Amino acid sequence: QSVLTQPPSASGTPGQRVTISCSGSSSNIGGSTVSWYRQLPGTAPKLLMYNDNERPSGVPVRFSGSKSGTSASLAISGLQSEDEADYHCAAWDDSLNGWVFGGGTKLTVL
Amino acid sequence: QVQLVQSGAEVKKPGSSVKVSCKSSGGTFRNYALHWVRQAPGQGLEWMGGLVPMFRTANYAQKFQGRVTITADESTSTAYMQLSRLRSDDTAVYYCARGGEYQVRYTWFDPWGQGTLVTVSA
Numbered sequence: 001q002s003v004l005t006q007p008p009s010a011s012g013t014p015g016q017r018v019t020i021s022c023s024g025s026s027s028n029i030g031g032s033t034v035s036w037y038r039q040l041p042g043t044a045p046k047l048l049m050y051n052d053n054e055r056p057s058g059v060p061v062r063f064s065g066s067k068s069g070t071s072a073s074l075a076i077s078g079l080q081s082e083d084e085a086d087y088h089c090a091a092w093d094d095s096l097n098g099w100v101f102g103g104g105t106k107l108t109v110l
Numbered sequence: 111q112v113q114l115v116q117s118g119a120e121v122k123k124p125g126s127s128v129k130v131s132c133k134s135s136g137g138t139f140r141n142y143a144l145h146w147v148r149q150a151p152g153q154g155l156e157w158m159g160g161l162v163p164m165f166r167t168a169n170y171a172q173k174f175q176g177r178v179t180i181t182a183d184e185s186t187s188t189a190y191m192q193l194s195r196l197r198s199d200d201t202a203v204y205y206c207a208r209g210g211e212y213q214v215r216y217t218w219f220d221p222w223g224q225g226t227l228v229t230v231s232a
Contacts, residue, residue: 002154035218037155044205045155047220056220088155092216098171099145099157 003028004089006102013110017077020105022089024070028100032092034072036065039086039104048087049074081109112137114206114223121229127194130226132206139187140164143209145219146180146191148202158191158204160214169214196230203227 005023012018022034034052037045047056052072053065062077072091076083089102117131132144145160161168163182170178174193182189189206203225210217 032216033218037219044222044225045207045219046222047218050218050220090155090157090219096172098169099147099160101147101155101157103154 002103003093003096003100004091004102006087006089006105008103009106009108011108011110012076012079014079014081016079017075018079018107019076020074020087020089020107022072022074022102024072024091024100026070027095028070028091028093029067029072030070031094034065034067034089034091036074037088037090039088041085045088076107079109083107084109112208112221114208114221116204116206116223116226119227119229121231122196124196124198124230124232126196127192128196128228129190129192130204130206130228132189132191132223134187134189134208137208139182140184141211143211143214143217144180144182144189145207145209145214146178146189147205147207147219147222149205149225150199150202153202155205158193160209161189162212162214163189165212193228196228198230201228201230 036049038048039045049065052067088104093100140163146158159170168180179192206223207219
């Protein structure tokens with residue numbers, strides 16, 4: 001059971017906008033920044049978003065992040081087939097004195 | 111550009127130990143946190159612990175306290191994760207990942223190593 005809660009799956013058609021949620025508490029998301037990672041099958045996770053809503057160099061602008069209270073979201077607009085992957089959220093937890101992750105969301109492009 | 115390269119796959123017996131290495135190149139090693147994150151088959155990511163090499167003291171997830179040891183060798187820019195008393199449910203891909211400067215808290219993980227599959231089987 002992961003400390004951060006993500007939906008196990010999400011889907012959309014090419015061109016659509018999809019949102020993936022990440023729910024936590026005041027000891028993690030509510031008191032820390034959130035980062036997001038994309039993981040293609042059989043590969044290592046890769047940083048997709050940091051500090052809630054900042055994109056690393058090379059990440060397209062159609063990826064955006066937001067946070068409100070103890071929940072965060074990752075939005076992907078103009079969905080493309082290559083966006084099919086697992087998406088994970090993460091945050092530092094002050095109560096656990098450690099990092100916590102969501103269970104991951106498998107995104108399918110129909 | 112920082113790159114992390116991990117050691118190869120391991121097969122271990124229950125009750126034994128495994129030590130995985132993570133060699134860093136292309137950036138400053140001693141100031142930045144090195145974390146270990148594992149992923150069991152079909153499961154999510156799980157943080158095991160991390161340390162800033164120059165401070166030498168690691169932070170461990172409560173779940174792994176007493177069973178995991180994370181160290182770093184500044185002379186070779188290599189971090190190590192040793193997990194003891196292995197069980198079948200320790201079968202997973204183990205990743206190293208670079209964290210923030212001077213601290214294991216907050217910030218983010220970037221980049222990640224390629225992963226090391228550890229299989230625990232009798």
